Amino acid sequence: MRIEVVSEVSKVVPNGVLIARFVDLSDLLARVENDCELLIELFAMFKEELPARRAALHNAIQLGDLHLATAEAHTLKGMLANMSTKHAASLAATIETAARVGDMAAVNVMLAAFDTEIEAFSKAVNEFVAGH
Amino acid sequence: MRILIADDEPVSLRMLQKTLRRAGYEVTAVRDGRAAIEELCCSDGPRLALLDWMMPEFDGPAVCREVRRRRGERHVHLVLLTSRSSKQDVVIGLESGADDYLIKPFDPDELKARLHTGLRILQLEDNLVEVREAMLYKATHDALT
Numbered sequence: 001m002r003i004e005v006v007s008e009v010s011k012v013v014p015n016g017v018l019i020a021r022f023v024d025l026s027d028l029l030a031r032v033e034n035d036c037e038l039l040i041e042l043f044a045m046f047k048e049e050l051p052a053r054r055a056a057l058h059n060a061i062q063l064g065d066l067h068l069a070t071a072e073a074h075t076l077k078g079m080l081a082n083m084s085t086k087h088a089a090s091l092a093a094t095i096e097t098a099a100r101v102g103d104m105a106a107v108n109v110m111l112a113a114f115d116t117e118i119e120a121f122s123k124a125v126n127e128f129v130a131g132h
Numbered sequence: 133m134r135i136l137i138a139d140d141e142p143v144s145l146r147m148l149q150k151t152l153r154r155a156g157y158e159v160t161a162v163r164d165g166r167a168a169i170e171e172l173c174c175s176d177g178p179r180l181a182l183l184d185w186m187m188p189e190f191d192g193p194a195v196c197r198e199v200r201r202r203r204g205e206r207h208v209h210l211v212l213l214t215s216r217s218s219k220q221d222v223v224i225g226l227e228s229g230a231d232d233y234l235i236k237p238f239d240p241d242e243l244k245a246r247l248h249t250g251l252r253i254l255q256l257e258d259n260l261v262e263v264r265e266a267m268l269y270k271a272t273h274d275a276l277t
Contacts, residue, residue, distance in 0.1 A: 031147070033240055038150050045143045071186060075141060078215040082144050082237045 013039060015131040022121045028084035040132045046083055047125050053079065054118065057095070061107060069099040069107065088117045133251060134158045136177070138168035138195065139184040139213075144236070148182065148213075151240050157247075165190025173202045180250050182234075185214035185225070193228030200229040207257045209250035213238060 013036055016025050032038045053076050060068035073096035080089035091114040098106035135157045139145045145161050152159050160178060162168050166189040171177050181199075185192040192212045199208055212225045215236040225233050231253070232246055 031237060031240060033151065033154065035150070038147070042143050042147060045146060049142060074186060074215065078236055079141055079143060081215060082141075082147065084237070 012036065015128055018128040018131070019043070019121075019124045022085050022088065022117075022124055024084040024086055031082075031084070040129070042083065043125055044129050044132075046079065047122075047129050049079070050118070050122060050125075054115075058111075061099075061104075061111060064104070066099045066102055066104065066107070070096055073099055085121060088114070088121055091117055133180060134160065134178040135247070136160045136162065136168060136171050136181040137183075138162045138165065138181065138187060138192075140164060140187045141184070144184070148238075151243065152182075152247075155244050155247075164188040165192070165195045168195045169198050169202075172199045172208055177208075179207070179254055180209050180211075180247065182211050182213045182247075183230075185212060185216050185221075193225055193230070196225075196229035207254065209254055211246060211250065213243075 012029065012034070013025055019025070028039060029036075032042070053072065057069060057072040057076060060066075060072050073092050077089050077092035077096055080086075080092055091110060095107055095110045095114060098110055133156070135152055137145060137148050137152065137159060138161075139148065140163045142163075145163065149159050149161050157180075160171055162171060165183075165187045168181065168183060168187075169190060172181055172195075183192040183195050187195075190198065192214060196210050196212070199210065209232075210230045211232040211234060212230045213234045213236060214221070214225070216225075217235045222233050231250065234243065234246060
């Protein structure tokens, strides 16, 4: 069933299969009102924006500034949710929650999981954007 | 109808801008709370606004408080659009002076419907002002006196 949905959406979004493992494309298409050009433009912007936001989160955690880390994780959660990247957004949300309650150990554990997910996703986004 | 959107995250800002332009709004986009206040507090500034919560300089609730304080009599319809979704956040947001509260990621149909509600309120206010001014004119220009 999932394969059928991805296949259907990939017909609408050229090369959509590259990002469909990470992104709920039907949800995102509904949000952009089926505007594929906008969707591609948004991913190109996202690709430019993501490294700085990730670096800001890492920096805040390295400095032990959990107030700033909460804000940065919140921003990443919003960015990812906006692009219907639901699993990565939920990982950012767990970092935000852990940072808000001052649980540095949990922050570091969740950050490792988040980084793994984001690195794979970034690679997919880069390929997707390069194909347009 | 003019609308201000304020969000420090460029992807979200672009998505909103496109959705609202498609819906027929004339969009002014800013990336921090101070710029939002400046735009909304101009005498001819937009009377409808979508504000993110977490922004540099002034956050969304601070923008609401400042606009309510400075804008005076003329109503500006302020909507907070944020991924902060707890009941406590909703209460804080509305208590700060926001007229409505939407949670990110937005649904385009819901967003447009909520903004229509705002437009109806602004239209109602315009009608009330018009009637009040007409009554004031009649009270001071009675044909018999």
